[in-house]
């Protein structure tokens with residue numbers, strides 16, 4: 001890219017020092033290129049004029065354009081509250097325009113009985129339309145100006161920025177920047193070869209940039225968006241695929257050819273239940289990877305309760321049978337301890353050695369784990385992120401399992417496989433399905449296994465939504481279930497494990513519950529994130545041994561806790577939880593043969609999305625369906641990992657969670673190019689190399705090595 005793009009924004013007509021400073025501080029725009037690379041997030045059709053009686057509540061946050069006559073103007077209020085109010089009307093109604101700042105300037109420009117074009121976001125209260133700080137211009141002035149496009153781009157802004165740069169001014173600045181760039185024919189390098197563009201029907205980069213800012217038609221806008229998304233994802237794929245092939249060249253994966261003693265005797269004598277078809281299939285898939293000579297990178301998706309732990313354990317036995325160590329990393333202390341307990345039980349009589357290491361391991365436990373792992377005496381290490389510490393040195397680590405991977409940061413995971421010279425095989429397990437595109441980006445090029453079947457005999461959990469006003473009914477129901485010998489969870493929202501708030505919520509809730517619902521006859525235990533790990537464990541263990549009827553907890557129990565006799569999950573303030581969390585919590589019940597229930601308590605006032613989440617929970621038990629809905633409700637930006645990886649790639653327009661098709665296409669195209677020029681060293685691929693380097697991720701993280 002040439003000089004003009006790197007020119008500082010302050011020299012652009014209409015900007016100046018003060019605005020330049022604000023632009024840089026508020027939205028990080030310093031150069032002409034920065035400005036042109038911020039695309040509108042919405043467009044307003046400026047050929048469209050609304051009549052006042054067409055406006056309704058549903059349009060409150062959208063921009064509209066009105067054509068009205070001024071019928072009154074006055075000052076209202078005093079001091080800081082003083083505002084300038086302009087009454088306007090069209091043939092269908094009246095509206096009020098309000099200014100709080102810049103009042104003098106605007107007052108001079110408003111003439112009684114003159115007609116204006118007004119542009120802004122209406123608010124409607126009791127049928128009255130008002131607009132704060134609209135843009136306003138005499139009709140004949142507005143109409144005589146030549147517009148670049150009828151679709152006016154709306155650029156994201158901040159409160160401070162919008163005070164100094166209006167929607168229209170931003171548009172003008174972008175236009176001025178564009179004029180500079182167009183005048184310089186060397187400003188843009190088209191990275192894609194002509195024949196590739198023709199074959200894929202892609203607009204040129206220059207035309208796409210023009211149309212993204214100044215769409216010449218709805219169709220052109222669509223093509224422009226497509227081209228720009230393609231550009232970004234192609235850059236991302238060139239990076240990912242190049243790394244992947246260098247990883248494959250660097251060396252293969254460990255070979256685990258033997259199915260030996262540990263696996264066989266466990267399978268023959270100790271397996272506590274018949275594996276489901278899905279579990280068998282997944283174990284075979286893992287085994288196939290382990291004898292392929294390539295390093296395994298596998299994501300295992302399986303709904304809550306589908307039996308992923310057993311798959312993890314049995315595949316770890318495969319590693320052990322071949323003389324390698326294996327480890328499993330769980331996101332919480334409770335879960336790690338639970339894995340340790342159940343796996344120790346599984347491993348009895350197998351002649352293999354297990355150890356556990358967590359942040360709260362006492363000296364002896366820690367020493368046993370560290371020494372055993374370093375000497376090779378320990379075969380399987382179970383733990384939390386404490387496994388990542390530098391002093392954890394394996395003698396011969398061959399296989400790593402990461403449980404509930406969504407709880408770990410990318411960097412944390414990356415650390416695990418630097419624990420060996422040659423990278424171990426990796427299995428990442430999750431109950432929260434990740435959209436395929438996102439998975440491809442987050443994990444380079446991974447294989448996916450799915451457990452799409454629950455162990456037999458499970459009855460679907462029945463889910464109900466009660467408003468707080470129906471609390472007595474809920475208590476009555478708990479009584480019935482406890483009378484049958486069942487156990488109950490009551491969960492309060494937790495925002496962050498250490499926050500005081502949650503603690504308070506839990507205890508307030510607990511107290512008010514004890515008032516309304518006398519519980520002396522019940523045995524209650526409490527578990528929350530502020531407790532010491534050993535106290536948490538003690539509380540959980542008590543509940544697990546059926547020495548408590550009710551476990552009152554924050555969502556520390558969200559993942560993995562396994563108490564088959566618990567049949568009721570009450571979730572307080574359920575509207576405050578996300579869908580996947582609700583689903584995870586619900587998965588704590590329904591683990592035995594008894595009918596289980598999930599009761600979602602909520603306040604009477606629910607947001608639209610809050611209501612949709614609770615309705616979805618009542619309608620389905622299918623985690624995959626829920627995660628798709630979650631994606632729709634929240635938008636891709638909020639899905640775990642999207643933001644993280646999108647930022648890492650500094651994507652402007654492509655969306656890792658939803659642009660699946662383009663991602664697939666760019667992947668194919670990247671592989672095609674790299675097949676003949678893996679380093680993009682050929683002169684004709686120079687522009688592609690630049691594109692690749694532009695979307696290179698932060699140097700420290702190599703996503704493609706993260707399973």
Ligand code: ADP
Pocket residue numbers: 273274275276279302303304305306307308309310431455456560562591
């Ligand atoms: P998740 O996939 O959520 O991690 P778990 O591995 O904790 O699920 O398994 C949930 C429960 O189902 C556990 O109590 C486990 O022992 C049991 N389970 C797993 N596989 C089977 C099976 N094939 N048949 C019966 N019960 C099973």
Ligand code: MG
Pocket residue numbers: 308309403560
């Ligand atoms: Mg699990």
